Amino acid sequence: MERYRHLNTYLKEKFGERTLKIPVDGGFTCPNRDGKISKGGCIFCSQRGSGEHLKLKPIPVQVKEHLESYRGKRANKFIVYFQNFTNTYDTISNLKKKYDSSLIDEKIVGLDIATRPDCINQDVIKLLKTYKNKLDVTVELGLQTTNDYVAKLINRGYSLATFTKAVNMLNEARIDAVVHIMIGLPNETKEDIIKTTEYLNTLKISGIKIHSTYIVKDTILEKWYKEGKYEPITLDYYLENLLYVITHIDKNIVIHRITGDAPKELLVEPKWNMHKKWILNGLDKIMNEKNLFQGCKKI
Numbered sequence: 001m002e003r004y005r006h007l008n009t010y011l012k013e014k015f016g017e018r019t020l021k022i023p024v025d026g027g028f029t030c031p032n033r034d035g036k037i038s039k040g041g042c043i044f045c046s047q048r049g050s051g052e053h054l055k056l057k058p059i060p061v062q063v064k065e066h067l068e069s070y071r072g073k074r075a076n077k078f079i080v081y082f083q084n085f086t087n088t089y090d091t092i093s094n095l096k097k098k099y100d101s102s103l104i105d106e107k108i109v110g111l112d113i114a115t116r117p118d119c120i121n122q123d124v125i126k127l128l129k130t131y132k133n134k135l136d137v138t139v140e141l142g143l144q145t146t147n148d149y150v151a152k153l154i155n156r157g158y159s160l161a162t163f164t165k166a167v168n169m170l171n172e173a174r175i176d177a178v179v180h181i182m183i184g185l186p187n188e189t190k191e192d193i194i195k196t197t198e199y200l201n202t203l204k205i206s207g208i209k210i211h212s213t214y215i216v217k218d219t220i221l222e223k224w225y226k227e228g229k230y231e232p233i234t235l236d237y238y239l240e241n242l243l244y245v246i247t248h249i250d251k252n253i254v255i256h257r258i259t260g261d262a263p264k265e266l267l268v269e270p271k272w273n274m275h276k277k278w279i280l281n282g283l284d285k286i287m288n289e290k291n292l293f294q295g296c297k298k299i
C-alpha cells in the first residue's frame with residue numbers, strides 16, 4: 001500500500017504502462033547566472049545547474065543513447081525531461097528547435113521542461129501548447145520557499161507574486177505544473193515549511209518535488225558553511241519536515257521526489273544525503289508506524 005502518491009504509479013495509471021523520464025541537458029544557461037538577474041545564481045546551485053550526471057552532447061544524441069542503453073529497455077514509453085538550468089530561457093525559435101530535436105522516437109509520450117517562473121511568458125506558453133496535441137506537457141518550477149526573505153537570502157531572484165503568476169498562466173493553458181521545494185534553507189523556520197505547504201494547497205498543481213538542502217562544492221552555500229554561517233540539516237530534521245509536508249499536502253498532488261541527487265564527488269554535507277534509502281525507508285517507517293497518509297492532516 002502506498003502512503004503517498006508516487007510518481008511511477010501515477011505515470012503508469014496515466015499512460016497505461018511503466019513510463020520513465022529521459023533527462024536531457026538542453027545546453028541552456030540561467031538568467032540568475034549569466035548576469036541578467038545576477039551572476040552568482042541560487043546559493044546552492046552547482047556549476048552544472050543541477051545536471052552533474054548529464055553530458056552536454058547534441059540533444060538527439062542524448063535521447064538516442066538513453067533509449068539504446070539498458071535504461072531504454074526498462075520501459076516502452078518515455079518523457080523527455082529538460083533538466084538543468086533554465087529550459088525556457090532562449091528565443092522561441094531556439095526553444096522550438098531544441099524541443100523538436102528531442103522528439104526522435106515514437107516511444108516519447110511527454111515533454112517535461114524545468115524552468116524559472118520569470119522565464120514563463122505568453123510566447124513560451126504558446127509554443128508549449130503546440131506540443132499538447134501529441135504529447136503530455138509538464139513544466140517544473142523551482143519555488144523552494146514562499147518566504148520572500150529566505151528567497152532573497154538564497155538569491156532566488158524573483159518574488160512569490162511572479163511565481164503565482166507563472167502557475168496561473170500554466171493553469172490557463174492547461175499545462176501541468178510541478179513545483180520544487182526545499183527543506184533546510186538558511187534561516188528557515190517551521191513556520192516557513194507550514195506556509196509553503198499551505199500555499200501549495202491553494203494552487204492548481206499536479207506535482208511536487210521535495211529536496212533536502214545539501215552543500216555542493218564551489219557554491220556560495222559551501223562558502224557559508226566553511227565560514228560557519230550555515231549548518232547542514234540532520235536526517236531527523238529532514239524526515240520530520242518531509243513528513244509534515246506529505247501529511248499536509250493535498251492527496252491528489254503527485255510526489256515526484258523526496259530526495260535530491262547530489263553527485264557523490266561534489267557533495268560536501270550532509271553525507272546522509274547520499275543514502276536515498278535512508279530517506280525513503282525512514283519516511284515509510286514513520287508513516288507505517290503511525291498509520292499516516294498523504295494529506296491526512298490537511299485542514
Ligand code: SF4
Pocket residue numbers: 030031032033040041042045046049050084085086116142156
Ligand atoms: S534558477 Fe536554477 S539554474 Fe538558475 S541559479 Fe537557481 S538553481 Fe541554478
